[in-house]
Amino acid sequence: MPATLVQKIIARAAGKEAVRPGEIVTCQVDLALLLDSGGPRRIWPRLKELGVGVWDPDKIVLMTDHFVPAVDAQSAAILKLTREFAKEFRIKNFFDMQGIGHVVLMEQGLLQPGMFACGGDSHSTNGGAFGCYMAGFGAIEMTGVVVTGEIWMQVPETIRVNWDGKFPNGVVAKDISLHLCRELGMDNAFRVVEFGGNTISNMDMMERTVLTNMAAELGAETGLIEPDEITLESIRAAGVEPAVDALEWCSDPGAHYLATHEFNASTLAPQVAAPHKPSNTGPADDYCDVQIDQAYIGACVGAKLSDLHMVAEVLKGRKVSKGTRLLVAPSSNKAMAVAAEDGTLATIVAAGATLLPTGCGACAGLGAGILADDEVCISSTNRNFQGRMGANSSQVYLGSPYTVAASAVAGRITDPRDML
Amino acid sequence: MSDSKIIHGSAWVFGDEINTDTMAPGAYFKEPMEVMAQHCLEAVDPDFAANVKAGDIVIAGNNFGVGSAREQAPMALVYLGVGAILAESFSRIFYRNAINFGLPLLIFPQAKEIKAGQLLEVNVLEGVIANATTAKTYKVEGIPEHLMHMVDAGGLMPWLKEKYEQSE
Structure with missing residues (x-):
């Protein structure tokens, strides 16, 4: 029987010929991503309680990104414990302050099509852009993974989302994600979203991960994109040879989808999500009377090298509006290094932006860039829940890096196409 | 099965899309649970954490628990003594x-019929919800069998403990 990509991966990981949606299976995990947030500090005490170690240190990838750099004694202690865990359990894939885990995973070439991967963070869906199963789980569940190397799954249904056509100038993957939050809603639990169409096959991997990253906002189990030459090129660029069967990890012709949605990218306008949820979305123009105090470029979804390039494209020869602050926290050290080399950071800083350290930062309500009562922010991040970035009465709008940068220049929410 | 799967308590009623940031706010992430739990759901109901009693039942609309994977969200509810959550739907994580964590959840399509403070008795195995205030009874899907061993054991940790003690 023809199967969708996720069903094929789950069947392989469960050691079965085939699986059907709704079936409960136990999968062997190929890669477990642990972060400083819900990783060792929550898992290690439980390993001690159980009197056991980790199942396979070579399949665990550990990163520090939420509490970096330490801003107080508590965050310093969390980071210290994370480093001690890496040493104690000989985790060789330990990346300390190298960037946000989901982005570093891709930069290191650690994801391959067909893999079954679990991450201790909801935006682990990011990895699905590589044609693998990667989804987020809580720390308690990751404890089980780290101890046993397996996890139970209810085989999800698949929703296919096709985008075809060429983007208008200034419209990017983030606009698709925000639009989809409104169109598909945020309540797609126990389903996966498979993205396709020529708009997506023309995107680079950084843009593709924006779609799978925000499958989390759709409430989906995860998002997946079938691998192609661009996927393999990205793995090779990280110095890793793609798996020999990499391109075979695709949905079968005639596979059953719960639903198929078709969209046209050529008519999409830049999108903005208003407080307090990502599905509260409309064209950026609808919000052009909203004055902003802060513009924030950050997070796994919104401060990769491609995002920094968008910001610089807008800021070149312009200044951040007086009375507005623009904060930029690149997603990884590598993005920071390349952006320093190619002049992107110089443009951003010359425009009056404040450069922040790499890390999850204010997106998760940690680190620098927290909002005061009643302050208004537009952000390239993925969530705008009430109080997430600071005071309960603060207001967070979401937009693409283009839209955030243009809004910083105007001092109010702006359609970036006026500046491109 | 033990009587602990029958839960009695007052209803605390919430709306749609209650997210995990409001249950476990990032601002208290570095604090111990006894501190964080006092801020659980304060953005939507400032009285909840101080007044919820052991066994009380959280009623909610769709997509309860949307957002971050943070386990402190259900942990805070368990810490405050919440006995069960009945919602129109739940987020997956x-x-x-x-x-x-051994916190029973039931999908309850008629959740909006329940009013704050009503007295409920919930059999999480059978999926029977009795509203003592209105004398109305509802039948929903019980907790799936494959998950019941986890809830019965009191959660994943006790379950893993049983597993590793047996294998020794």
């Missing part, structure tokens, strides 16, 4: 986390 929250659902899995809650079961892993």
